[in-house]
Amino acid sequence: MQTFFKVQATSLIATGIDFLTTFLLVQLAHCWYLPASLTGAVAGGLANFSIARAWTFTQSNQPVGKQFYRFVLVWVGNAGFNAAGLFAATHFLGVHYLLAKTGVGILVGVTYNYFLQKDFVFSLS
Numbered sequence: 540m541q542t543f544f545k546v547q548a549t550s551l552i553a554t555g556i557d558f559l560t561t562f563l564l565v566q567l568a569h570c571w572y573l574p575a576s577l578t579g580a581v582a583g584g585l586a587n588f589s590i591a592r593a594w595t596f597t598q599s600n601q602p603v604g605k606q607f608y609r610f611v612l613v614w615v616g617n618a619g620f621n622a623a624g625l626f627a628a629t630h631f632l633g634v635h636y637l638l639a640k641t642g643v644g645i646l647v648g649v650t651y652n653y654f655l656q657k658d659f660v661f662s663l664s
Contacts, residue, residue, distance in 0.1 A: 545595040546653055549587055554644060557583030561640065572636040576625055577618060584614045596661035609660040613652065620647045 561579035564570040570578075588610045592603065599606070624643030628634040634642075 542595065542657065543653070546591070546656060549590045549595045550648055550652065552590060553583040553587035554648075555583075556586045557644075558637070558640065562637070565636070572629070573622060573626060576636075576640060577622060580614075580618045580621060584610075584617075591656065591661060596656075599661040601661070606660055610656075613655045613660055616655075617647060617652055620651060 557576075557579040559579075560582045561572070561575045564575035564578060565572050568575075588607065592599075592606060621640070621643055624647065625636065625639050628639035628643060629636050632639075
């Protein structure tokens with residue numbers, strides 16, 4: 540259970556970085572929300588990997604290169620699901636991009652990221 544809470548805390552920090560980057564690019568740089576969201580996801584993803592490796596999954600003894608490769612595979616799927624959900628919610632349902640990003644991010648985080656990070660990226664085997 541401790542790992543679950545650490546993963547959630549790590550994800551919350553990474554999500555904060557992701558949202559801040561997205562918001563700043565849209566509001567200050569006037570970028571379209573999809574590339575801004577992708578840039579935010581990259582920034583949040585790098586923060587997530589760094590924090591997860593250093594704090595959340597310290598018991599994993601796999602080489603960093605193997606973990607990072609697996610993380611990138613999971614992240615690509617994560618970015619795809621988030622971008623598709625964000626586009627669908629904003630384009631077809633008319634939901635504001637930050638609200639859509641929040642809802643889609645929670646859904647993808649709980650159903651996809653947690654299990655793949657725990658059992659694939661930072662697995663103990």
